[in-house]
Amino acid sequence: MQVLGVPIEARSMEDAAEKGGWIVTANPEILLYAHRHPEYREGIVQADQRTADGFGLWAWMKLHGQNAKRVTGVDLSEYLIQTAWKKGWKVGLFGGESDEADIAARGLQSAYPDLNVHAEQGGRVNIDGTADNKTDEALQRMIQYGPQLLLVAMGHPRQEMWIAIHKKDFPELKAVVGVGGTFNFWAGKSKRAPVFLQKIGLEWMWRLMMEPKRWKRILDAVIVFPWTVLISKK
Secondary structure (H helix, E strand, O other), rough: EEOOEEOOOOOOOOHHHHHOEEEEEHHHHHHHHHHHOOOHHHHHHHOOOEEOOOHHHHHHHHHHOOOOOOOOHHHHHHHHHHHHHHOOOOOEEEOOOOOOOHHHHHHHHHHOOOOEEEOOOOOOOOOOEEOOHHHHHHHHHHHHHOOOEEEEOOOHHHHHHHHHHHHHOOOOOOOEEEOOHHHHHOOOOOOOOOOHHHOOOOOHHHHHHOHHHHHHHHHHHHHHHHHHHOOOOO
């Protein structure tokens, strides 16, 4: 179905991973940004699939008869890492803040012995996906590495716009995903909400308590998104 002009596929995590390609884990923030910025919407529509992340989006699809499964960026990333480990794929971690990608890579190698993983932080990426020299140099090293799974942690809209520009540079890719703050979790710098809060759709409350500065993003997801969907004709 379409939500704010963006097609969302009601796929499970397993089905999404099997189909592969460019996967956008669409949440209310992403869909609101796409609604407000047509060039971004055009970018994510190019993706091979868009899964339902965010409790509000999942609930809206269920309300409209879609047998949707909630597929978060963190959960999908972890599932894809397991798949890559079993199949011997090369894994690329690109982006993140400070040394998150490197710390996350070391943690993954500890959890999955012999996992072939390469991390690059890069520098600044603009909202249109263009980047500075530091990021371009990191890109060239990642291209030389040739990952089959590429996880890009720049936050939206940067990561999706960057992927739209550069996914063609990785001919061996089986899957590429923009994963937002996933490296932050893997590096141990933040903790996810307890599972019971995730299941009842109150993960946003945990994030607000842990990171009060996120209040506007959470307001968008919890209040503005449902209202915008209700009044939208798309």
